[in-house]
Amino acid sequence: MINFNISQFKALLSKELKEAFRDKRAMMMAMMMAVMAPVMIFAMSKVMIKEAVETPEIYLKISGAEFAPKLIKALNDENILLFSDVPNDKKVIWDDRNIGLAIPESFNQDMLDGKTIDIYLSADYSEKANNSPVRRIKNTISNYARTIGYNRLLVRGIDVRLLQPIKIIEQDTSLPNSNAMIISMMLGLYLLMAAFMSGLPVAIDASAGERERNVLEMLLCQPVSTVKIVSAKLCCASLIASIGVMLTLSLTSFSVSFIDLTKIGASFSLDTYTIIALLLLLLPICFFASALQLFVAFQSKNFKEAQSMVSMIIMLPAMVPVIMMFVDDKPKWLDWLPITGQSLIMEDLFKGLPVPWSLLTFTGLVTISMTVVLVLLMAKKLRSEKVVLALS
Amino acid sequence: MIQVNNLRKTFGGSNKTMFSSLMGNKEQSPVIALDGLSFTANDGEITGILGPNGAGKTTCLRTLYGLLKADEGSATIDGINVIDDPLAARARLGIFPDKFGLYERLTAYEQIDYFASIHGLQGDAKHQAIETVIKDLEMTELAHRKTLGFSQGQRMKVTLAQALVHQPPNFVLDEPTRGLDVMSTRVLRNYLARFKEKGHCILFSSHVMQEVAALCDRVIIVANGKLAAEGTPAELCELAGETQLEEAFVKIIGSDEGVAA
Numbered sequence: 001m002i003n004f005n006i007s008q009f010k011a012l013l014s015k016e017l018k019e020a021f022r023d024k025r026a027m028m029m030a031m032m033m034a035v036m037a038p039v040m041i042f043a044m045s046k047v048m049i050k051e052a053v054e055t056p057e058i059y060l061k062i063s064g065a066e067f068a069p070k071l072i073k074a075l076n077d078e079n080i081l082l083f084s085d086v087p088n089d090k091k092v093i094w095d096d097r098n099i100g101l102a103i104p105e106s107f108n109q110d111m112l113d114g115k116t117i118d119i120y121l122s123a124d125y126s127e128k129a130n131n132s133p134v135r136r137i138k139n140t141i142s143n144y145a146r147t148i149g150y151n152r153l154l155v156r157g158i159d160v161r162l163l164q165p166i167k168i169i170e171q172d173t174s175l176p177n178s179n180a181m182i183i184s185m186m187l188g189l190y191l192l193m194a195a196f197m198s199g200l201p202v203a204i205d206a207s208a209g210e211r212e213r214n215v216l217e218m219l220l221c222q223p224v225s226t227v228k229i230v231s232a233k234l235c236c237a238s239l240i241a242s243i244g245v246m247l248t249l250s251l252t253s254f255s256v257s258f259i260d261l262t263k264i265g266a267s268f269s270l271d272t273y274t275i276i277a278l279l280l281l282l283l284p285i286c287f288f289a290s291a292l293q294l295f296v297a298f299q300s301k302n303f304k305e306a307q308s309m310v311s312m313i314i315m316l317p318a319m320v321p322v323i324m325m326f327v328d329d330k331p332k333w334l335d336w337l338p339i340t341g342q343s344l345i346m347e348d349l350f351k352g353l354p355v356p357w358s359l360l361t362f363t364g365l366v367t368i369s370m371t372v373v374l375v376l377l378m379a380k381k382l383r384s385e386k387v388v389l390a391l392s
Numbered sequence: 393m394i395q396v397n398n399l400r401k402t403f404g405g406s407n408k409t410m411f412s413s414l415m416g417n418k419e420q421s422p423v424i425a426l427d428g429l430s431f432t433a434n435d436g437e438i439t440g441i442l443g444p445n446g447a448g449k450t451t452c453l454r455t456l457y458g459l460l461k462a463d464e465g466s467a468t469i470d471g472i473n474v475i476d477d478p479l480a481a482r483a484r485l486g487i488f489p490d491k492f493g494l495y496e497r498l499t500a501y502e503q504i505d506y507f508a509s510i511h512g513l514q515g516d517a518k519h520q521a522i523e524t525v526i527k528d529l530e531m532t533e534l535a536h537r538k539t540l541g542f543s544q545g546q547r548m549k550v551t552l553a554q555a556l557v558h559q560p561p562n563f564v565l566d567e568p569t570r571g572l573d574v575m576s577t578r579v580l581r582n583y584l585a586r587f588k589e590k591g592h593c594i595l596f597s598s599h600v601m602q603e604v605a606a607l608c609d610r611v612i613i614v615a616n617g618k619l620a621a622e623g624t625p626a627e628l629c630e631l632a633g634e635t636q637l638e639e640a641f642v643k644i645i646g647s648d649e650g651v652a653a
Binding site: 008213224 | 457458460478479480482483485489493496497498505509510512514
């Protein structure tokens, strides 16, 4: 009897796999995610390094530049240039950013008199693109002012250290990897997405697709329990999701090795240990995701409805980690639930913290047991005539 | 042996919701598909189900597979109730359903193999059974082609082969000859006749009177979900006082209405 059960399940599974692997479009979709991830991570890192390391030109609209030639010189030294010198191709951008500096006519006289000079820096501070230029302008001007101030004191024979009774020495205790947080966040998000996306076409095809092609009804007339049918479909879809995840991981670790992340003080690495932990984390998610997709697809009346309903499930891995970022006091149960649990552990993992194995196992178990519940529910649904024939 | 006892099945009408009046679906009256249908199909006989469209033939057969659950009454296959033990009942059944599809990315052979494995055939016995059914249905040329793009007749043959590969004691066929060419129809008829000789129970529905008259030992006429008449084709003709089964059928159903429907 056990032998019979196994051979029956083997037949079901091998048919699902044959169908899935012969469906070229579905396979392409699964592998597309895997190929896109490393490309994106690579491009993002490049951009981030460039921003962090270089000091690109800033074009500033200065009124009254002629009153303070030395200040302008100091700005020029920091690659902060006059708007009148802007090359044509960048003119529109900098005109739009509209960062202005107003130097009063009395600049020179006030400087001689030792008065405080008010110069006005105007910019849209809420605009993210302006953050870095404004910071650099402020730094340059206050450095310039400080130098003059120190010189004045020195001339009067005063030790400039008097101005600084307390000096803060900053020690950043975040581990080196934390600086690559955004990249790792992206990777974490992407891995979750891969787990959800790769198996998707197969899951829809095996459920709603088969019903639309009238083969599901035929199969349900056979002497085979619905639990077996559902499990076979789930194994197939989640196997493909797992392949997608593994491919994403290996291609990413390969492409990251080409980027010199040390330039931004990050030592983001995907070593064997991290990869194993990530896989243990993501494999249960693959099963859970496929089960969820099958569940929704079996309930829908036709292929199209299944597609639109299932795409909503994709929102889960995309939204949940982002929402989690904004929750400061995370309740404990978030550690245990599928998706939230995994994304929290991944966050720690990328920060370089040690892997919380017990938590990882527990989340995995919760995820797997929720998958089992979904399978049993589906098996029950498939015994009801309403679901089978898409009545109601 | 297939026994159907006082089957009743109603569709729709029951699920009234709060919003049904708002949604515009007023008092939809339920459709009574089966209204106390009873009959028996014996081993070693071919039993035909005749009936106008919408008489409840397919609903009755679907209840036999266990796809639908009857509101009342029971169906048994070799004494096994299809509701109590659906798997055991289905194991004794070969099904050619009303709606059928094929796995278009598999070859015909792989499909038959799939269904054979589901029915528990293994190893050499399985290969033997598949080869036999492929030869019997004269589809050797099709066997190793993917079924995408098969003609209607070719699809029917594959479906028949997968229903018959495990040599089930009971066959249920829902209009098995629609779309088959003359040669294939003959092949199927001979095939069914051979199985009858071996003592299998065969139940099939059809609209082709000549076929029913030629093939069936007993005929069941279903109308409005009820049994209208049953007997050998000759008995039915006698009952209606006609010489042709077709005439008898129309007369028994009571009007031309059924035919026009």
